Amino acid sequence: MPPRPSAPALSYAVERATLANGLRVVVAPDPSSPVVAVAVYYDVGIRSEPEGRTGFAHLFEHLMFQGSASLGKTEHFTYVQGSGGTLNGSTHLDYTNYYELLPSSATELAMFLEADRMRSVALTQENLDNQVAVVQNEIRVNVLNRPYGGFPWILLPPVLYRSFANAHNGYGDFVDLEDATLQDAQAFFDRYYAPGNAVLTVAGDVDPAEVLRLAEQHYGDIPAREVPQRPSFAEPPPTGEQRTVHVDAMAPAPAVAMGWRVPDPADLDAYLPYVVLAEVLTDGDAARLQERLLLRDRTATSVGGYLGVMGDPLDARDPTPFLLEVHHPAEVSADTVLATVDEELDRLASGGLQPGELERTVARMSARYLREVDPVLGRAQVMSVFEQQRGRAELVNEVPDLLAGVAAQAVQAAAGTLRGDRAVLEIQPGDPS
Amino acid sequence: MSTTTGAARPIPALGPPRTAELPAVAERTLGNGLRALVVRRPGVPLAELRLRVPFSGRGADHVATAQLLGDTLLMGTDRRSAAQVAADLQALGGSLSASVDSDKLAFGGSVLRAGLPGLLALLAEVLTAAAYPEHEVEGERDRLVQELAIYRSQAGVVAREALLSRMYADHPYGRELPTAEAVQAVRAPGLRDLHAARVAPEGSVLVLVGDLEPEAALDEVASQLSGWTARGAAAVAPALPAPPAGPALLLDRPGSVQTTVRLAGPAPRRTDPDHAAFTLANLVFGGYFSSRWVANIREDKGYTYSPHSGVDHPQAGSRVTLATDVATGVTAPALLETWYELGRIATLPVSQAELDQARRYAVGSLALSTSSQAGLAGTLSALTASGLGVEWLRDSPAALAEVTVEQVLEAAGRYLAPERLTCVLVGDAAEVEGPASRVLGIVRE
Numbered sequence: 001m002p003p004r005p006s007a008p009a010l011s012y013a014v015e016r017a018t019l020a021n022g023l024r025v026v027v028a029p030d031p032s033s034p035v036v037a038v039a040v041y042y043d044v045g046i047r048s049e050p051e052g053r054t055g056f057a058h059l060f061e062h063l064m065f066q067g068s069a070s071l072g073k074t075e076h077f078t079y080v081q082g083s084g085g086t087l088n089g090s091t092h093l094d095y096t097n098y099y100e101l102l103p104s105s106a107t108e109l110a111m112f113l114e115a116d117r118m119r120s121v122a123l124t125q126e127n128l129d130n131q132v133a134v135v136q137n138e139i140r141v142n143v144l145n146r147p148y149g150g151f152p153w154i155l156l157p158p159v160l161y162r163s164f165a166n167a168h169n170g171y172g173d174f175v176d177l178e179d180a181t182l183q184d185a186q187a188f189f190d191r192y193y194a195p196g197n198a199v200l201t202v203a204g205d206v207d208p209a210e211v212l213r214l215a216e217q218h219y220g221d222i223p224a225r226e227v228p229q230r231p232s233f234a235e236p237p238p239t240g241e242q243r244t245v246h247v248d249a250m251a252p253a254p255a256v257a258m259g260w261r262v263p264d265p266a267d268l269d270a271y272l273p274y275v276v277l278a279e280v281l282t283d284g285d286a287a288r289l290q291e292r293l294l295l296r297d298r299t300a301t302s303v304g305g306y307l308g309v310m311g312d313p314l315d316a317r318d319p320t321p322f323l324l325e326v327h328h329p330a331e332v333s334a335d336t337v338l339a340t341v342d343e344e345l346d347r348l349a350s351g352g353l354q355p356g357e358l359e360r361t362v363a364r365m366s367a368r369y370l371r372e373v374d375p376v377l378g379r380a381q382v383m384s385v386f387e388q389q390r391g392r393a394e395l396v397n398e399v400p401d402l403l404a405g406v407a408a409q410a411v412q413a414a415a416g417t418l419r420g421d422r423a424v425l426e427i428q429p430g431d432p433s
Numbered sequence: 434m435s436t437t438t439g440a441a442r443p444i445p446a447l448g449p450p451r452t453a454e455l456p457a458v459a460e461r462t463l464g465n466g467l468r469a470l471v472v473r474r475p476g477v478p479l480a481e482l483r484l485r486v487p488f489s490g491r492g493a494d495h496v497a498t499a500q501l502l503g504d505t506l507l508m509g510t511d512r513r514s515a516a517q518v519a520a521d522l523q524a525l526g527g528s529l530s531a532s533v534d535s536d537k538l539a540f541g542g543s544v545l546r547a548g549l550p551g552l553l554a555l556l557a558e559v560l561t562a563a564a565y566p567e568h569e570v571e572g573e574r575d576r577l578v579q580e581l582a583i584y585r586s587q588a589g590v591v592a593r594e595a596l597l598s599r600m601y602a603d604h605p606y607g608r609e610l611p612t613a614e615a616v617q618a619v620r621a622p623g624l625r626d627l628h629a630a631r632v633a634p635e636g637s638v639l640v641l642v643g644d645l646e647p648e649a650a651l652d653e654v655a656s657q658l659s660g661w662t663a664r665g666a667a668a669v670a671p672a673l674p675a676p677p678a679g680p681a682l683l684l685d686r687p688g689s690v691q692t693t694v695r696l697a698g699p700a701p702r703r704t705d706p707d708h709a710a711f712t713l714a715n716l717v718f719g720g721y722f723s724s725r726w727v728a729n730i731r732e733d734k735g736y737t738y739s740p741h742s743g744v745d746h747p748q749a750g751s752r753v754t755l756a757t758d759v760a761t762g763v764t765a766p767a768l769l770e771t772w773y774e775l776g777r778i779a780t781l782p783v784s785q786a787e788l789d790q791a792r793r794y795a796v797g798s799l800a801l802s803t804s805s806q807a808g809l810a811g812t813l814s815a816l817t818a819s820g821l822g823v824e825w826l827r828d829s830p831a832a833l834a835e836v837t838v839e840q841v842l843e844a845a846g847r848y849l850a851p852e853r854l855t856c857v858l859v860g861d862a863a864e865v866e867g868p869a870s871r872v873l874g875i876v877r878e
Contacts, residue, residue, distance in 0.1 A: 008478045008526075035800065078723045083793060084793045103451075134732075141739070144690050251586065283523070285508070285516055286523060360524035368528070374807070
């Protein structure tokens with residue numbers, strides 16, 4: 001076996017300030033390319049939606065692109081793209097983000113555009129009606145008209161959780177979306193889009209002092225508002241195996257997902273072994289479940305394992321699951337797949353890792369992480385989450401060391417906790433009626 | 434009700450532009466014919482790798498064998514098992530994948546800087562000594578059959594297969610995915626034969642980008658890959674047939690809650706004189722969010738989520754593809770608006786403001802796409818397939834800067850007129866056929 005390269009080092013500079021209205025600003029200068037990433041992260045997501053308003057956090061994300069005091073409908077897009085940039089936003093369980101990647105000549109423009117909608121989003125009935133229709137089409141194309149639609153991110157949470165906040169469909173029911181009102185939207189904005197509930201990150205070809213001056217200029221006079229206390233969404237883990245079958249008329253073959261609750265990600269020492277475990281089990285043909293299910297037994301056509309229903313281990317908050325998803329041929333039962341998974345988990349829990357297994361797994365995890373933060377936008381996104389959830393954007397530089405510090409015994413112990421207290425969701429092809 | 438608060442403020446002007454320096458490309462052609470390009474792009478301590486091997490072929494059997502070759506190429510050599518290849522890659526902090534399309538066998542990979550020699554050694558080993566073990570080939574073959582069934586359960590895949598088949602008939606581009614029957618007939622000796630005949634360095638191009646010393650990296654490439662001496666017929670795809678336009682083909686997908694709409698036609702190559710003008714015409718029509726098509730059928734009417742018009746550059750000829758998925762009940766009006774926007778851009782000049790905005794976007798997005806190691810590696814590799822070098826990153830913005838409104842109209846008239854495009858619809862025919870046939874000609878299979 002070739003020698004293992006040493007753990008890679010990162011040294012991105014980080015500067016920060018907090019404005020009087022509570023907005024946290026992070027600047028990460030990097031002059032190597034003439035581009036800049038601007039990202040605003042609001043500390044609200046799917047879990048904070050009120051009952052009867054499933055899908056509202058995501059619908060509201062769409063409304064943030066529909067204009068503000070200085071910008072008509074679609075102008076946010078035309079200013080960004082007309083300066084040579086790209087943009088998007090996305091809604092997660094615990095945050096909603098908006099971001100631009102642009103030539104660095106557009107730094108102030110992008111900072112202004114984000115400030116304008118943070119200060120004064122423009123909400124109209126016509127735009128609300130239009131975006132309800134757009135979101136319904138997004139759900140059709142990504143869920144309703146697609147085999148395995150919502151598997152497992154929409155389908156597994158109601159098996160794993162009991163509380164509305166954790167269990168409900170984050171894309172939303174069509175009826176709830178149609179019931180949404182402008183008053184709902186204004187109240188959501190007033191409550192959750194306060195400057196003190198946001199992090200602004202500017203990364204790339206910029207002068208930090210100039211960015212902090214521009215932040216003061218464009219965001220400083222946004223009035224401070226009360227910052228909502230993030231509630232605890234904690235609930236007990238499932239007891240025993242909770243199991244549901246979902247019949248999918250478009251799916252040609254079955255699939256099964258398993259979810260177990262893991263420790264609060266706030267405690268990285270307790271949490272990271274599970275992140276490594278997911279890769280030990282599923283990253284490539286040398287990973288345990290791939291090797292067993294795909295190469296040896298041939299009882300599966302694909303295997304995936306990851307932390308958090310949206311698949312990013314480092315942005316999840318409590319409660320959050322360890323997930324496995326397996327597509328398998330119709331001739332193989334879900335029970336056979338589950339029994340094999342249990343057998344492999346037992347083998348790992350009792351026998352531990354093989355020599356070199358942890359080192360090679362972590363080497364590729366580090367490399368993949370570097371690849372994620374090399375693009376300035378990816379870096380800005382990672383830093384924003386770390387600043388928002390942990391107050392330390394500097395963690396961007398420490399992830400390879402944190403991964404390298406995970407002990408083999410901790411991974412082994414983590415495997416031992418993935419027992420019968422779990423949620424199982426089966427997809428079966430067929431006619432739902 | 435409108436709840437806008439606060440007065441409008443002046444929009445900040447753009448600052449002075451800073452243009453990226455053209456990357457310096459170190460190049461060497463090895464004695465075996467392999468071209469290697471290396472760019473130093475420090476940042477994270479990684480190297481990105483791309484390798485293209487010409488791999489065009491004709492017929493259902495070739496498509497099936499080639500697809501499975503890509504799936505099993507990394508599943509063992511005469512020295513290492515499949516699991517050993519995978520474990521060694523991990524240990525290097527590396528990844529490597531192989532895939533085959535209508536033009537090429539493509540490898541993509543990345544590795545921690547210190548692992549580059551190991552990755553190149555592994556690449557050389559699979560190129561010269563891939564084993565195609567019987568057991569692994571059998572397993573992958575069965576898995577591919579299952580995966581094809583899953584692909585083909587997606588409306589977008591059904592539409593794309595029908596579209597390409599209609600446009601290109603029995604040209605290699607007319608069939609991207611193999612049939613299950615043809616896959617089931619593939620055996621390991623057939624893979625070894627195809628590998629021996631076609632996986633050759635002549636005509637192949639390797640690109641490395643990352644935290645590298647270019648000359649040392651080229652020496653490493655020469656040392657590891659000079660032993661790849663296979664002689665093969667580096668086939669490229671034949672000339673394309675003239676695509677038939679004609680009525681839209683409607684494929685029935687009962688119960689579908691959306692209609693999958695795809696239109697495609699020829700587009701200018703990167704090297705054609707009207708490439709820059711067409712790039713801008715396509716952007717104004719539907720090539721980015723701030724386009725007419727998006728403004729119309731999404732932001733005004735709410736018929737769809739993500740309409741997009743994109744351009745691909747396969748080697749035998751470029752292609753523009755329009756894609757949108759519209760709610761079943763509004764299929765006919767969505768088609769009407771699409772035909773209106775196509776007709777409008779093909780017959781009336783765009784405004785100077787629309788042109789200037791699209792131009793800034795085209796120039797800017799090229800700069801953004803080459804600002805990361807992976808982005809630069811992918812762009813350089815794709816350019817080599819068009820016979821272009823890194824200079825294109827400088828020449829393309831210059832060409833875009835010169836394009837006039839008249840040239841955009843001419844290019845749009847040539848390539849975006851609805852009469853020039855082949856159309857496929859996949860949806861619930863019982864709901865869609867009647868209304869849609871009031872808007873355009875519809876044929877069923």
